[in-house]
Amino acid sequence: xxxxxxxxxxxxxxxxxxxxxxxxxxxxxxxxxxxxxxxxxxxxxxxxxxxxxxxxxxxxxxxxxxxxxxxxxxxxxxxxxxxxxxxxxxxxxxxxxxxxxxxxxxxxxxxxxxxxxxxxxxxxxxxxxxxxxxxxxxxxxxxxxxxxxxxxxxxxxxxxxxxxxxxxxxxxxxxxxxxxxxxxx
Amino acid sequence: xxxxxxxxxxxxxxxxxxxxxxxxxxxxxxxxxxxxxxxxxxxxxxxxxxxxxxxxxxxxxxxxxxxxxxxxxxxxxxxxxxxxxxxxxxxxxxxxxxxxxxxxxxxxxxxxxxxxxxxxxxxxxxxxxxxxxxxxxxxxxxxxxxxxxxxxxxxxxxxxxxxxxxxxxxxxxxxxxxxxxxxxxxxxxxxxxxxxxxxxxxxxxxxxxxxxxxxxxxxxxxxxxxxxxxxxxxxxxxxxxxxxxxxxxxxxxxxxxxxxxxxxxxxxxxxxxxxxxxxxxxxxxxxxxxxxxxxxxxxxx
Numbered sequence: 001x002x003x004x005x006x007x008x009x010x011x012x013x014x015x016x017x018x019x020x021x022x023x024x025x026x027x028x029x030x031x032x033x034x035x036x037x038x039x040x041x042x043x044x045x046x047x048x049x050x051x052x053x054x055x056x057x058x059x060x061x062x063x064x065x066x067x068x069x070x071x072x073x074x075x076x077x078x079x080x081x082x083x084x085x086x087x088x089x090x091x092x093x094x095x096x097x098x099x100x101x102x103x104x105x106x107x108x109x110x111x112x113x114x115x116x117x118x119x120x121x122x123x124x125x126x127x128x129x130x131x132x133x134x135x136x137x138x139x140x141x142x143x144x145x146x147x148x149x150x151x152x153x154x155x156x157x158x159x160x161x162x163x164x165x166x167x168x169x170x171x172x173x174x175x176x177x178x179x180x181x182x183x184x185x
Numbered sequence: 186x187x188x189x190x191x192x193x194x195x196x197x198x199x200x201x202x203x204x205x206x207x208x209x210x211x212x213x214x215x216x217x218x219x220x221x222x223x224x225x226x227x228x229x230x231x232x233x234x235x236x237x238x239x240x241x242x243x244x245x246x247x248x249x250x251x252x253x254x255x256x257x258x259x260x261x262x263x264x265x266x267x268x269x270x271x272x273x274x275x276x277x278x279x280x281x282x283x284x285x286x287x288x289x290x291x292x293x294x295x296x297x298x299x300x301x302x303x304x305x306x307x308x309x310x311x312x313x314x315x316x317x318x319x320x321x322x323x324x325x326x327x328x329x330x331x332x333x334x335x336x337x338x339x340x341x342x343x344x345x346x347x348x349x350x351x352x353x354x355x356x357x358x359x360x361x362x363x364x365x366x367x368x369x370x371x372x373x374x375x376x377x378x379x380x381x382x383x384x385x386x387x388x389x390x391x392x393x394x395x396x397x398x399x400x401x402x403x404x405x406x407x408x409x410x411x412x413x414x415x416x417x418x419x420x421x422x423x424x425x426x427x428x429x430x431x432x433x434x435x436x437x438x439x440x441x442x443x444x445x446x447x448x449x450x451x452x453x454x455x456x457x458x459x460x461x462x463x464x465x466x467x468x469x470x471x472x473x474x475x476x477x478x479x480x481x482x483x484x485x486x
Contacts, residue, residue: 023365030198043243044250046332047325048451049372049397055415056325074207078214086239089324089331091225092232097218100211107208137328142374150330155326 012149013175030177031071032080034170039084050151054159056166057084058132061099062125062160063163063170065106077103092138098132121167126160133159224256232358237337237362240322244335247321251335255455264442312427313456316340316459318422320355320451321365328395330373332451334366335469336460342366342459345468352432353447356421358459366459371432371447372397374398379422379431382415389442391417391433399433401442411435411443427460 010017039057047053061080065072081099085092109124110116116124133156136147140146224231265455266273318336336342338361347354356370369376374395381388385409392398401417403409415435421428433445462468 016299017302038366040239040243042326043240043324044247045325046254046368046452048330048332049449051324051326051328051394053325062468074211075209075214078218081218083379085436086236087243089329091222091229092236093218093221093225094224095218097222100214100218103213104208109260117255133396134300139222139226141229142328144453145374145394147398148395152328 001139006156011028014048014178015180019184021032021182021184022178022180023182026179026181027177028172031064031068032076034173035080035157036083039080040087051155054131054155055088055129055137056160057088058087058099058102059159059162059166060103060170061130062128063167064104065103066121066125067167067170072103074103075100075102090136090139091141093147094136098139099134102128102132103159120154122160122163125167128157129159171175216365222274223311226431229359234377237360240333240365240367242339243383244321244333247333248319248335251319251321251455280282283463305384312463313461314458315346315461316342317456318342318366318459320368320454320457320463323370324450329375330393330395331359332368332370334358334457335364335366336459337362337364337366339363340459345462347382347430347460348449348457349424349430349460349464352451352454353450355449355451355454357425370451371399371449378432379420379447380417381420381428382445383418387420388420389417391445393413394444397447398436399445399447401435401445403442406441408436409440409442411438413438415443416448421463423471424464425462427463447448 008024014022027122035057042053043055045053057080061072077099078096080091081095084095084099088095106124106128113120116140131154137148137152138144209210215239220340221406223233316336318334318340320332321335322333324331332343334348342361344358344361346358348358354371356373356376357369358366359369360367370390370393372393372395374393378391379388380391380398380401388404388405390402392402394400401411403411413435416431417433417434417435419426419428419430431448433447435443435445437444
């Protein structure tokens with residue numbers, strides 16, 4: 001009989017290692033489901049005068065892209081964008097186009113600047129969100145005007161400030177995604 | 186974090202092909218998105234089927250959220266009322282007295298109106314309330330201003346119908362699902378509403394600016410007769426809204442009209458009414474007319 005000295009010796013942050021493994025369904029589905037939920041959530045808020053809520057679906061997509069580079073294939077932007085278009089109020093196709101472009105551009109940026117830290121990530125996510133919001137506004141079919149641009153400035157600021165929180169949430173979801181819950185007999 | 190090494194394909198043919206296919210599919214997604222977007226912009230009612238199915242699906246959740254919103258704003262109102270109870274009580278009593286008088290006058294006017302209408306042989310077909318519903322959501326991330334109702338085709342709601350709250354105009358129904366409908370709010374940058382100044386017959390267009398304010402554009406050029414605080418009500422032109430629903434209050438006078446704020450706040454409205462189109466014949470006529478000047482609302486989506 002061997003005696004266990006340390007109870008956590010056979011565990012890591014994903015749980016016990018003995019006799020357990022990841023759930024493949026959970027590992028594959030959590031990122032997609034979380035982005036889709038984040039796309040659908042802002043519809044529940046009534047914003048009568050100006051866009052108010054950060055584009056949560058897009059933010060989640062970028063955060064997953066940063067936390068787990070390579071999890072989302074480059075074409076996932078088109079799929080998730082189509083779902084986002086059903087809820088966002090934008091003309092259908094705008095998120096398919098912009099999210100696909102984002103995935104390609106981030107892929108390129110990552111190849112160009114392979115070593116990154118928190119601040120670079122925040123800069124990249126902030127720039128991507130700001131450009132995305134301006135592009136989405138210009139593709140929304142609204143009559144262009146200075147008031148419209150001014151109206152989305154608070155939304156841009158809020159989106160940039162929300163990034164650290166969102167990326168923590170995604171890191172938490174990643175722990176949940178890879179938790180060892182499946183028992184091997 | 187450095188990129189994971191599995192994304193460097195190396196000499197493996199299979200890895201190279203799958204990497205290339207991924208990029209090719211993403212590029213295809215870009216092209217597909219651009220094509221779908223062009224279709225949507227040229228024909229805004231395209232893809233309304235899947236969109237309204239999606240909004241039908243989230244409408245129940247939205248109704249729950251709307252109930253919580255109404256309850257929580259009630260709590261806030263109660264707290265503020267408690268703080269200002271004394272002064273408010275006296276003011277309210279005066280106001281109630283005045284309102285009672287005005288109500289009596291309005292009843293007399295309504296009676297007179299009915300008699301005159303009967304004399305002219307005008308029916309009450311347009312303007313009746315089709316459905317009372319809740320605003321259950323909005324496009325809160327997009328630059329467009331749309332809201333969602335928890336009543337749809339099953340309750341008799343149809344595209345084009347005006348939507349109002351107790352305060353005033355909210356917007357117009359754009360698309361209808363089974364249990365939900367999409368409303369273009371007054372503040373949307375594509376919304377144009379024919380209005381007149383309450384009290385006289387000064388007609389104008391109230392156009393959404395996209396930031397919650399309306400631009401009042403006068404039809405007759407000349408000296409700008411507007412003053413701050415002027416109330417604008419629907420004029421009935423265009424045929425969608427019946428005349429006399431409060432729409433906007435002027436905040437700022439500009440050389441060609443003014444900037445107004447909207448009377449009815451969609452976020453504060455707990456219940457809204459969907460009304461039948463005021464004069465359906467006028468709407469039909471303006472839709473078929475090639476002269477867009479007379480159909481300011483007909484094609485704005």
